[in-house]
Each structure stands twice: as C-alpha cells, then as structure tokens.
Amino acid sequence: MGAVLGAELSLAQDREQAVLDSETQGTVSNSWETITAESEVTSWQVLNKGVLEILDGGAATRVRADGANSWVIVNGGRVTEGIHLGGARAVLDNADIRNDSGEALLLSTVTAAGTTTASRAEIQGSTLSGAGIGIAVAALGQLSLDNTRVFGSDFGGVGGMGIRLLGATLTMTNNSLVQGDAIGLQLDGRTAAPGGPIIPREANIVVDNSTIEGLTGPAISAVETTIANITVQNGANLLSGNGVLLDVAGASTIGFTADNSLLRGDLVADDSSTLDVTLQNGAQLFGNLINTHSVAINSRANWTLTSDAEVNSLSMGGGSVTLGSAEQFYTLSLGELSGTGMFNMHVNLMDNTGDKLDINGEAHGNFLLNVQNTGLEPSSPEITPLHVVHTEGGDALFEVVGGSIDLGVYSYQLEKQGDDWFIVGSGKTISPSTEASLALFNVGPTIWYGELATLRNRMGEIRTSGEGGGWIRSNGNQYNVTAEAGFGYKQRQKGLSFGVDLPVPVSDGQLLVGVMAGHSRSDLSLNRGTSATVNSYSLGAYGTWLRDDGYYLDGVLKLNRFDNQADVSMSNGTKAKGDYDNFAYGASLEFGKHIKLHDDVFVEPYAQLSSVLVKGGSYHLDNGLRADNERTVSVLGKAGATLGRNLELPDGGLLQPYLRVAMAHEFSRNDNTVKVNDTAFDNSLFGTRGELGVGVSAALSTELQLHAEFDYMKGEHIEQPWGVNLGLRYAF
Structure with missing residues (x-):
C-alpha cells in the first residue's frame, strides 16, 4: 500500500488494525454495498473503487477505506468504532460517528509508486466523538464541516483534542462546533512517515460562523514547525479554558485573520515562532497579542488591550486600538507604525496619568486619538502637559477626535513637541x-x-x-x-x-x-x-385698566x-445626558396712553417694567x-x-x-x-x-x-x- 502519512495523527492506530483484522468483517471491492436497518452490524473494509453506503437506521462497528476512488457514504446511519480513510473519500450527512478507543474519523495520506493521495471528508449535520482525538487529518487532507459537532475527549490522560491537523485543509461553516477536553484544534507540522518524501505542511483553516473550543487549554494550538493560515470570519468564535485563543510554538509560522468576528482572549507566540495577525471588517479582539511579529488592523476592526502590550510592527487601514479603560491605563509599545487609524485612550488629569502610545521607531501616516471625554474636573484647569504619544521620528500626524478633548469645564488641545505629543492646558475653551x-x-x-x-x-x-x-x-x-x-x-x-x-x-x-x-x-x-x-x-x-382719558395700566x-x-x-x-426641573415667578407692569389722532390714526407711547426670578x-x-x-x-x-x-x-x-x-x-x-x-x-x-x-x-x-x-x-x-x-x- 506504500507509506501512510497519518500514523502520528492517531493515538490508537496499531490497535485499530489489529482489531479490524481479527473481527469478522465485510469487504467492498469494486462494488457498491448498502447497509440498512436490517443489515448485520459488523466492520467493513472498502477497496478498489468500492462504495460503502450506510443509510438511516443502518450501522457498522469499524470502517476502513483505502484508495483514491473508494468511498464511505453515511446518510443517517452510525458507526460505533470510527472510520479510517487511507487516501479515500467520505461523505457524511446526519451521521453519528463514535469511537471510545480512538479517533471518530482518521484521514490518512498514502504515497505509493511516487503518487501521493490524500483523504477527503465532507460532513454535514453530523456528530463525531472520539477518544483522544475527535478527527485527525494528515498532510494534504481536506475536511469540511457544515452544521456538524466534533468532540475529542481525554483518553487515558493524553489527547483531548477536537481535531488534529497536519498540513491539511479545514473548513467549518454553518454553526459547526469543534471541542476538545484540552485543545479545540491542534496544528502539527510534522511529516507522519519517517524517511518518506517531503510533503508540503502548510495548513489552511477557515472558521465561518462556527466555534472552536478548548475546555481546559487553548482553542487552537500550533506546534512542531507548523505553517498555517487561519481565518475566523462571519461571527465565528474561539473559546478557551486558559484564556489563550491561539498558542503558537515550536518554530511555527502562522498567519491569523479575524474577519467580522468578536474574539475574547490572547494570541500568543513563543520566541522561536512567527505570528502575523490581521483584524478586518469590523472584527473585535479583546485580549493581548503576545510576541506577535506584525499586526494589521483594517476596515473598522478594533483591538482592545487587556494589559500593556508590545508589537513589532502595526499597520492600520481604517481600524482602531483601544488601549485601556477609565480605571486601568495601558501602554502600547510598537517597533513601527504606519497607515491610517484611531487609538482610543483614557487619561486622568487629576494625577496626570493615562494611556500611552510608545513608538520606538518611526511612525508614518495619519492617526486620530479618541481620548475619553468626561465631565470630571482635572486637579487644575492649568494642567501639566500629559505625554500621550512618543515616536522616534517619521512624518506621522496625530490629531484628537473632534479637535479637542473635553475634561470637565474646559476642552483641551493636543500639541506636538518635537517627535512627541502632549495634552496641554494652553488654548482651552469651554466644553460642550x-x-x-x-x-x-x-x-x-x-x-x-x-x-x-x-x-x-x-x-x-x-x-x-x-x-x-x-x-x-x-x-x-x-x-x-x-x-x-x-x-x-x-x-x-x-x-x-x-x-x-x-x-x-x-x-x-x-x-x-x-x-x-x-x-x-x-x-x-x-x-x-x-x-x-x-x-x-x-x-x-x-x-x-383703560381710563376715559386714554391712560392705561396693564399687569x-x-x-x-x-x-x-x-x-x-x-x-x-x-453623548452625555442630564435633566432637572425648576420654577419661575414673574410679573410685568406697563403704563401708557392711547392717543387718538386724525383719520382714525392712534399712537400709544408706553413704558414697561418686567422681572422674573x-x-x-x-x-x-x-x-x-x-x-x-x-x-x-x-x-x-x-x-x-x-x-x-x-x-x-x-x-x-x-x-x-x-x-x-x-x-x-x-x-x-x-x-x-x-x-x-x-x-x-x-x-x-x-x-x-x-x-x-x-x-x-x-x-x-x-x-x-x-x-x-x-x-x-x-x-x-x-x-x-x-x-x-x-x-x-x-x-x-
């Protein structure tokens, strides 16, 4: 059969083969076999362009399919001891796939006679639950989940991964869920067959309106020289038990994009790895970016810091960064800054503290500082200049939103001093x-x-x-x-x-x-x-009162x-709002005279005194x-x-x-x-x-x-x- 690239994916592959060989099993070779509710429940092996179809009510124990043109189709049926694809293809619809001693689904990649064949699975409306790993996918494999649930439980103190992926493609759509007792999705860059041909190990993951969750660990983990592009889009979510959404280690290289999604947690890389992050199309990240190489924040996306942060390079294309809150101030340290964007900041002029943007290299572009406006008063209207932006040069222009900063009674200005920017008391005006x-x-x-x-x-x-x-x-x-x-x-x-x-x-x-x-x-x-x-x-x-002689008095x-x-x-x-009620008391007295002139013309000179409290x-x-x-x-x-x-x-x-x-x-x-x-x-x-x-x-x-x-x-x-x-x- 040749080299099988998938051995290191499985926690129980040797056991699987032994059990499969010892059981009474059915074989489908160059034919089509349909399993119904009346069929015997047994294990199956699919070879040589064979097709195994399990219909609603039908069941099998263990299924293995080998060869590029071998198929496993489960439509409403169930498999109790997992499915293994060796360069084969599976289509699962409303299926229930379980394995209490290993993966619910294993996609291996086979190399024979110089030809490499990866497995592929398309799954819709199904549930897959495995011990150690829910689904494992070898290099070049393709896995798509549509409205599907995948669970990976702890197996004897190891595993607990929803999906394990080696240089493969994963697409999740339509409210799918991948959940592991430890890790939701693990990416691994290792080639499974020692001494075999070099297989490209770049993984591509798209999480579309779906969720990946690690119950006790990170949502996604990348290890062992993984190269991957991860896109989380359209309301997708990453959940973690330890606060880390993405953990990158082992000299891995990851490109991570959040698109129109809200994420809460940290993205972390170790010193040997490279993590590039892009937020776009209104994406929201509440958490820290730790040891990231570069960050791009575009098209109304926002990153909200939860502690001081350092980023080597930040580029902005219409996005924003929120540094801290009114109760907690943070410093964002950058190696360089470019583009166009906004920084949401908070200050306290009572003790001359606040958020700070510290750029230890050059800054280029145009940026707005949205400093929180407040009705609370500084310690004195003649404030000590507050340092809010530091740069080491460049042609960047910083301005405050609205042209001034409301801090109590007055609105204050932003002033450039050298390569730095300060909130100053000179030029203050009455606030709105x-x-x-x-x-x-x-x-x-x-x-x-x-x-x-x-x-x-x-x-x-x-x-x-x-x-x-x-x-x-x-x-x-x-x-x-x-x-x-x-x-x-x-x-x-x-x-x-x-x-x-x-x-x-x-x-x-x-x-x-x-x-x-x-x-x-x-x-x-x-x-x-x-x-x-x-x-x-x-x-x-x-x-x-109008007298007969024309004099009048009005009150x-x-x-x-x-x-x-x-x-x-x-x-x-x-916006700020306020309301109150009050009363007014007033009186008016007018004295004048109505004087009749000729031709029915009249004139009324008058004097009036009015007062209101x-x-x-x-x-x-x-x-x-x-x-x-x-x-x-x-x-x-x-x-x-x-x-x-x-x-x-x-x-x-x-x-x-x-x-x-x-x-x-x-x-x-x-x-x-x-x-x-x-x-x-x-x-x-x-x-x-x-x-x-x-x-x-x-x-x-x-x-x-x-x-x-x-x-x-x-x-x-x-x-x-x-x-x-x-x-x-x-x-x-």
Whole structure:
C-alpha cells in the first residue's frame, strides 16, 4: 500500500488494525454495498473503487477505506468504532460517528509508486466523538464541516483534542462546533512517515460562523514547525479554558485573520515562532497579542488591550486600538507604525496619568486619538502637559477626535513637541457639557418673555374692545444668545396659550381681569451637535385698566414650571445626558396712553417694567459634570410706542394694522452666576436692545377677532431674528 502519512495523527492506530483484522468483517471491492436497518452490524473494509453506503437506521462497528476512488457514504446511519480513510473519500450527512478507543474519523495520506493521495471528508449535520482525538487529518487532507459537532475527549490522560491537523485543509461553516477536553484544534507540522518524501505542511483553516473550543487549554494550538493560515470570519468564535485563543510554538509560522468576528482572549507566540495577525471588517479582539511579529488592523476592526502590550510592527487601514479603560491605563509599545487609524485612550488629569502610545521607531501616516471625554474636573484647569504619544521620528500626524478633548469645564488641545505629543492646558475653551449647563440656566427668562408677548397682545385687544371673552394663541420665535460667559446658542420656541377674562365695573374707564394657562417647548442648539430641550407649563393672571382719558395700566403675574433636558455631544461625539426641573415667578407692569389722532390714526407711547426670578438648583450630567445655580434674575425695562390705524371694513368689521418700536434694557448683571465643577461663570444677558413689531388685528364681527404679529429684536447679547404670534378671541 506504500507509506501512510497519518500514523502520528492517531493515538490508537496499531490497535485499530489489529482489531479490524481479527473481527469478522465485510469487504467492498469494486462494488457498491448498502447497509440498512436490517443489515448485520459488523466492520467493513472498502477497496478498489468500492462504495460503502450506510443509510438511516443502518450501522457498522469499524470502517476502513483505502484508495483514491473508494468511498464511505453515511446518510443517517452510525458507526460505533470510527472510520479510517487511507487516501479515500467520505461523505457524511446526519451521521453519528463514535469511537471510545480512538479517533471518530482518521484521514490518512498514502504515497505509493511516487503518487501521493490524500483523504477527503465532507460532513454535514453530523456528530463525531472520539477518544483522544475527535478527527485527525494528515498532510494534504481536506475536511469540511457544515452544521456538524466534533468532540475529542481525554483518553487515558493524553489527547483531548477536537481535531488534529497536519498540513491539511479545514473548513467549518454553518454553526459547526469543534471541542476538545484540552485543545479545540491542534496544528502539527510534522511529516507522519519517517524517511518518506517531503510533503508540503502548510495548513489552511477557515472558521465561518462556527466555534472552536478548548475546555481546559487553548482553542487552537500550533506546534512542531507548523505553517498555517487561519481565518475566523462571519461571527465565528474561539473559546478557551486558559484564556489563550491561539498558542503558537515550536518554530511555527502562522498567519491569523479575524474577519467580522468578536474574539475574547490572547494570541500568543513563543520566541522561536512567527505570528502575523490581521483584524478586518469590523472584527473585535479583546485580549493581548503576545510576541506577535506584525499586526494589521483594517476596515473598522478594533483591538482592545487587556494589559500593556508590545508589537513589532502595526499597520492600520481604517481600524482602531483601544488601549485601556477609565480605571486601568495601558501602554502600547510598537517597533513601527504606519497607515491610517484611531487609538482610543483614557487619561486622568487629576494625577496626570493615562494611556500611552510608545513608538520606538518611526511612525508614518495619519492617526486620530479618541481620548475619553468626561465631565470630571482635572486637579487644575492649568494642567501639566500629559505625554500621550512618543515616536522616534517619521512624518506621522496625530490629531484628537473632534479637535479637542473635553475634561470637565474646559476642552483641551493636543500639541506636538518635537517627535512627541502632549495634552496641554494652553488654548482651552469651554466644553460642550459646560455650554449646555450654562444655556439651561440662562434660558428661563427668554422663555418667560416669549410667553409674555402672547399675553400682552391679548391685553391690547381687550383694551380696544372693552369686552370680556375667551381666547387662544400660538406663538413661535427664535433667539440667538451670546452670554457673558463667552458661549452661544439658538433657542427656538413654540407654544400655545389660552385664557378667559371678564369686565369689572369701575367708576373711571374700563377694567378687565383674566386668567390664562399655556405650554411651550424650547429647543436649544449649541456647538458640535449639543442640544437641550425645555418644556414650560404656565399659569397666570392679568388685568388691564383703560381710563376715559386714554391712560392705561396693564399687569401680569405668571408662574412657570420648566422641565429641562440636556443632550450633550462631547467633542469626540460621545453623548452625555442630564435633566432637572425648576420654577419661575414673574410679573410685568406697563403704563401708557392711547392717543387718538386724525383719520382714525392712534399712537400709544408706553413704558414697561418686567422681572422674573428663575429658581436655580443643582444637576449632573452622566459624564460626571455638575452645575449649580442659586437663581437667575432678569429685570427688563422698556420704553416704546405703537402707531396704528382703525380701518372700517365694508361689512362693518374693523381692521387695525400697527407698528411697534421700543428700546429695552436688561438691568440684571450680578445675580446670574453659575458654578460648573466649582468654576464660576457670569451668565447674564446685561445690555440694551431694540425691538420692532408689525401686526394686524381684525374684528370680523362683534364677537370674533383675529390677530397676527411679527417681531424682531436685536441687542448686545441677544437677537430675535423672528417671532410670530397668531390669535383668535371670542367675545361673550
């Protein structure tokens, strides 16, 4: 028969041959034999292009097939003492193959008359369980597993391998499992037949959506000058009992690729071996690469270190490396670095420590440092420069994600000093978390005044008619705010309010009093995608007195409840959230005179004083930042005039277009201090502003009136580019 390359694969091959020779056995030679449920259970030898077929319900004890054109087909049947292929082929479908004293399946390679014939097995939906080794495959053999389970148990204190492979090909697909009591898959570079011809020993392994597991040892072990390429792809998994996914020893050379899979454990090589690792297509590795020769991380793949690590050469093509965590910092030491990628890092500026990238050779390419942003404060805003990247030269460019690093109140910069890179305190700016906190504490007065404008329009109407009634109004506006603290935001407000009022008899003129309720929502837009939302719920009372000589006095009391929510996008894109509730109390008093001119033209000069107190509080973002504010106070004085005309409509209605101009001044300056992580900010909107409004009121009948107004305002710290009010009232 010639040399059999497979003897060293088997832990019990001599015993197998002796048992096979001593048993009563069937022989299939140049024929086709079918085993059914009614057939005798015995051992079989297949020779000379013979085919042994075991159907559902059929069984055999031991099967051996020799020769390139000899076949073993098991379709739903079972074999109780294993199958040995000597250059033959097996097709197993829904088969149950077991052996309590050796391999469930042995694929040998035979060399005779200068011709080498390897075995091949295609297995689908089957279970194979062996003692010592589940399946053994000699050089050049081909084994494919589809939705198949392979188990290798400990055999007298030795073995415990799911599969043992000598320079062969293994393909696993469709949720297959290979499990060994010790090692899931062992790769061996030895030639099995001493003195025989040199057989190429390169193994190729593809694990596709399948699992290899070593219960007490590594998932995969490579020994004795193994040369192999291993690809783990499409959700495949490697599991180990000792934390080592791949153990490379004995002057072996391994190329390992993880593709679109998540792996947890270490890849280890000894000093005599070479291990090259590639992560690609979103693959995730949580573990260490120990004594690796080269590492390539491409196409959204990520390697997360679990301790300090050293790699001779790292190339990146759109992948990333995560060095440590907020609780544990690591150093990644590289011989050289090239490509394009990202390093996820963590720092603690309270004690000036953090992750570090230490390149002891040249670095070439473009790299992002995604330093964890946090709301926690450094020991001092004037930080000691923190060393995060060291190189020995090269043209590499390092930048931080988002252009800066949020650390508490401020955002800090990355600065190159020689061939090294540092996080520095110079050039710091207010962080997005701080901006959101200041904006929420600042927005209460503008919300209150935006709702007040709606009510003031209603009061102008009832002065004109002198009749009580019910009303409903909607309003929308935008404020562009630049606070004293040096940040800005846009506030878009929309709301709905309604109320009812009644006339009260007085000796001079007319007096109406009413109550109102409303809701508004304000959406705040800040820098870099940060936003906030405030829902306002209000109750109020109002009154207006118009004397017979044209003088009038308007008064408003209003209570608000604000629900505040912040959605912060930190500089690196990480989200942080926080919320709190507070109340506001305010009043407004306006005094003026309605002066009738000729041709139904009128003018109303007026002066107004409004004040609102927004209760402060303390709130936290989930990134650790905290903000405190005792109160926010606004005192707004205003003087202006309204010019309008009453136009009678042909059907008896009345149309009143008007123009309003005013100058306003915010007096509150020192009552709006906000502390963010104990850093104080002046949050006032102190200054003067001009206002312009145009509108029209239409009395369609004695009961029904419509109203519309457009407003514009511009000041030192605040601008209202537009404001719209639409209303309807029905007189009783």
